[in-house]
Amino acid sequence: xxxxxxxxxxxxxxxxxxxxxxxxxxxxxxxxxxxxxxxxxxxxxxxxxxxxxxxxxxxxxxxxxxxxxxxxxxxxxxxxxxxxxxxxxxxxxxxxxxxxxxxxxxxxxxxxxxxxxxxxxxxxxxxxxxxxxxxxxxxxxxxxxxxxxxxxxxxxxxxxxxxxxxxxxxxxxxxxxxxxxxxxxxxxxxxxxxxxxxxxxxxxxxxxxxxxxxxxxxxx
Numbered sequence: 001x002x003x004x005x006x007x008x009x010x011x012x013x014x015x016x017x018x019x020x021x022x023x024x025x026x027x028x029x030x031x032x033x034x035x036x037x038x039x040x041x042x043x044x045x046x047x048x049x050x051x052x053x054x055x056x057x058x059x060x061x062x063x064x065x066x067x068x069x070x071x072x073x074x075x076x077x078x079x080x081x082x083x084x085x086x087x088x089x090x091x092x093x094x095x096x097x098x099x100x101x102x103x104x105x106x107x108x109x110x111x112x113x114x115x116x117x118x119x120x121x122x123x124x125x126x127x128x129x130x131x132x133x134x135x136x137x138x139x140x141x142x143x144x145x146x147x148x149x150x151x152x153x154x155x156x157x158x159x160x161x162x163x164x165x166x167x168x169x170x171x172x173x174x175x176x177x178x179x180x181x182x183x184x185x186x187x188x189x190x191x192x193x194x195x196x197x198x199x200x201x202x203x204x205x206x207x208x209x210x211x212x213x214x215x216x217x218x219x220x
Contacts (some may be wrong), residue, residue, distance in 0.1 A: 014183045045077045048100045049089075052080060057104075059084035069097040075104055083111045087133070092116060097142070101126045110134045110156065116144045124172070127151050132159050141165065148172060169217070174199040180208050 013180075041051045041116050042061060049062035058080035060073055066216040074082060090096060093206070099118055105126040110133040113121075119138040123129060124147045134156030137143060143163045150173030161184040169183075174196035181192075191203040193213045205212035 006161065045074070048074070048077070050077055050080070050082070051086075053084060057081050057083045059086040060089050061086040061094075062089055063093065064121065069095060071096060071098075072100040073102045073105075075102045083107065083128075085109060087111055088114070090116050090118070093118075098122065101129070103127070105129050106134070107131045108136045109133045111138070113140060114138045116140055119144055121146055123147060123149055125149075129153065132156060134159060135161070138162050144168075150174075155182050158184055161185050163187065168193060170194070171201045174201065176201045176204050180202065183208075183210075 012187070032060050042049050043051070047064045048060055049064075050058045050060050052058050055078060056078060060082060075084070076082065080132050082102040083104050083106045085105065085108045087099075088111045089109075090099075090113045091111050093113075094117050096116055096118050098120040099113075100122040103125050105131065106125075108127050112133065114135050114137070118137070119142045121137065121143065123196040127149050129149050131154045132148075132152060136156060136159040137146075138160070139162040141161075141164060144165055144167050146160065146166070146169045148169070148171050150171075152173065155176070155178040157179065158181050160169070160182055163183075165184040166183070166187045168191050170193040172195065174194070177200075189211065190210070191211045191213050192201065193215050194201040194205075195215050195217055196202070197214050202212050202214075
């Protein structure tokens, strides 16, 4: 009887290990969870719809652009730091052109700017940005240039896919954890630029057939 109990306990332990491993793998593939908020929590501020996501943090969930083309997403709204651009927040927006992102931003969720007319994505000041979600800038026909901060760790599949006018992508860090779907269907002759020679960014560019340029650091 003791032998049977030991065997059962061992099997349960192995099953639990497999379950936890599977969960970890799924988390790595999908990135962090999307923010959740109640519809009643959504408020307006100068054309932006936002909702609290935690103590002192909020997400931009929509934007009424009117005639505004160049916009700056606020660093704060009231006592909230803007840390997230929520799923589909600017999707199919046909007014926006240049967008400056907030400095406390950590996450751009799935499809946040998909199908929009964004021309320039100014992310360089968002040095806490860690995740750019799946399809975040997919099918943006006017997108020309990207300047990605060194803090970005996770790129969702096809996050910059289908951007036929893309000319330049600058990775400010020395690493890029992305697969070749990231730029699928975009302009095949755009240049990837990096400040770090012999880095993972240069390797990624060469392996995927993109032109690569090494930028000089200021003062060098």
